[in-house]
Amino acid sequence: MTGTDWVGAIGVTILLVAFFLNCQGRLSSDQPLYHALNALGAAMACTASILIAYLPFVLLEGAWTVVSLVGLVKHLRSGSALLLAGHDHGLGHAAAVVHASRR
Numbered sequence: 818m819t820g821t822d823w824v825g826a827i828g829v830t831i832l833l834v835a836f837f838l839n840c841q842g843r844l845s846s847d848q849p850l851y852h853a854l855n856a857l858g859a860a861m862a863c864t865a866s867i868l869i870a871y872l873p874f875v876l877l878e879g880a881w882t883v884v885s886l887v888g889l890v891k892h893l894r895s896g897s898a899l900l901l902a903g904h905d906h907g908l909g910h911a912a913a914v915v916h917a918s919r920r
Contacts, residue, residue, distance in 0.1 A: 828861025849892040854884035
């Protein structure tokens with residue numbers, strides 16, 4: 818595999834992990850982590866698509882990245898981002914402990 822293949826494969830894997838966790842009810846689509854994983858995965862897939870000059874996926878993954886970043890920024894601005902709203906956001910006990918230590 819080339820470097821471009823690795824970037825694309827890792828990006829798509831990140832997208833699929835976020836999708837799987839969402840389908841299993843372990844990661845809600847209104848959580849910042851969901852948007853962050855989608856933005857990162859889509860940006861990596863978009864980068865690989867640019868490098869192989871495949872315009873349809875550049876458009877798809879570029880739009881996916883922008884939409885995910887808008888969702889993430891919305892959460893950050895509303896104060897509901899990770900560790901700020903008093904919830905662990907699906908990350909378990911460790912996040913709750915970090916939040917509690919900030920009080």
